[in-house]
Amino acid sequence: MALEMSSSIRMSVALVTRNRPESLERTLQSLRAQRVQPFEVVVSDDSDPEYVDEVQRVAETHDCRYVEGPKEGLYPNRNRAARACRGTHVRTMDDDHEFPEGHIEACLEAVRTDPEAVWVIGEKNYGTGLDSDAIARPGEIHPRGHTVLPEDDQNSKAIADGSAIFPKEVFSEEGGYREKPWAGYLYLELGSRLKNRGIRIREIRSTHVMHKDENKKGTGGNNDVRGVDSIEKRSLYYTIMMDSFIYHPSITSTVDCLGRIAIDAVQQPRRLSDVKQAIVEVWNDV
Numbered sequence: 001m002a003l004e005m006s007s008s009i010r011m012s013v014a015l016v017t018r019n020r021p022e023s024l025e026r027t028l029q030s031l032r033a034q035r036v037q038p039f040e041v042v043v044s045d046d047s048d049p050e051y052v053d054e055v056q057r058v059a060e061t062h063d064c065r066y067v068e069g070p071k072e073g074l075y076p077n078r079n080r081a082a083r084a085c086r087g088t089h090v091r092t093m094d095d096d097h098e099f100p101e102g103h104i105e106a107c108l109e110a111v112r113t114d115p116e117a118v119w120v121i122g123e124k125n126y127g128t129g130l131d132s133d134a135i136a137r138p139g140e141i142h143p144r145g146h147t148v149l150p151e152d153d154q155n156s157k158a159i160a161d162g163s164a165i166f167p168k169e170v171f172s173e174e175g176g177y178r179e180k181p182w183a184g185y186l187y188l189e190l191g192s193r194l195k196n197r198g199i200r201i202r203e204i205r206s207t208h209v210m211h212k213d214e215n216k217k218g219t220g221g222n223n224d225v226r227g228v229d230s231i232e233k234r235s236l237y238y239t240i241m242m243d244s245f246i247y248h249p250s251i252t253s254t255v256d257c258l259g260r261i262a263i264d265a266v267q268q269p270r271r272l273s274d275v276k277q278a279i280v281e282v283w284n285d286v
Helices: 021-032 049-061 074-083 103-113 186-196 230-247 251-267 271-285
Strands: 011-017 040-045 065-068 089-094 118-124 164-167 201-211
Touching: 011 021, 011 074, 011 103, 021 040, 021 049, 021 089, 040 049, 040 074, 049 065, 074 089, 103 118, 103 164, 103 201, 186 201, 186 230, 230 251, 230 271, 251 271
Parallel strands: 011 040, 011 089, 040 065, 118 201
Antiparallel strands: 089 164, 118 164
C-alpha cells in the first residue's frame, strides 16, 4: 500500500511532458508504485493538439493534477509546473524517468535533514547502462563550456535538470529557470545563480533515476555540450558568460570563457550571431 510521508515537508512533483503519452504512462506507473508517495503530482503538458486528450487522460488516471503548458519551450514549462505546485518543495521530473524502490522516501529523508537546500539526484541512462552500477552524477558548468563533477557534492553549483528538489521559494523569489527562446543548458545557469545567492546545492547519493531517453538510445548517451546546434549554443554562451562574469568571476574563469568563445568564432564564424544574441540576453538580465 502506498503511503504519504507525514511531515511538515510536502514534496510536490512538477512533471513536464510533450507529445509522449506512452512514456508518461511508464513514468507515472513507476512513480505510483513507490511505497511512499509525494504530496501531489502536477503534470504540465506542452503537447501538440493531437496528443492533449491522451496525455490528460494518462495524468488523471494516475491521480495527477493536469495543467496546460505555456507552449513556449522547456524552461517556461518547468516554471509553469513548479508554480502550480502547492507543496513546500518542488521535485522536478521528466516524462521518460523511472525509479528504483524507495526513491521518493530517500528524497524526503534528504530534504528533512536540510529543507533549505536544493537536492540533486544522479541517473542511470543508456550511456551508463540501465542495468549497471554506474550512475551519471550531476555536473556543474565550467567556463570552457562543458560540465565537470563538483569538488564537493554537498556544496556545489550542479543541477540535475529533471531530477532536483527545490524549496518552493526558488520559483517565487529567485525566479526559477530563465525563460529564453532556446533550451539547452539554462539549468546549469540556475545552479550557478543559486550558489551565488548562497543557496546550498547537495547531491543525494542514496538513490537515482533511470533515464530512458529514446533519443539517446544506441548513441552512448553522449551529453557533451560541444555538439549542440545553434539554438543551444546561445544557451551555452549565455550560461558560461553569466557564470564567469556575473556569478563566479575570476581571472581564470574570464580567460577560459573568452577563450572558448574565441575558438568557436574562429573555427565557425556563423557562431558570432549566437554570441551576440547571448551577450544581449546577459545584458538584459544583469
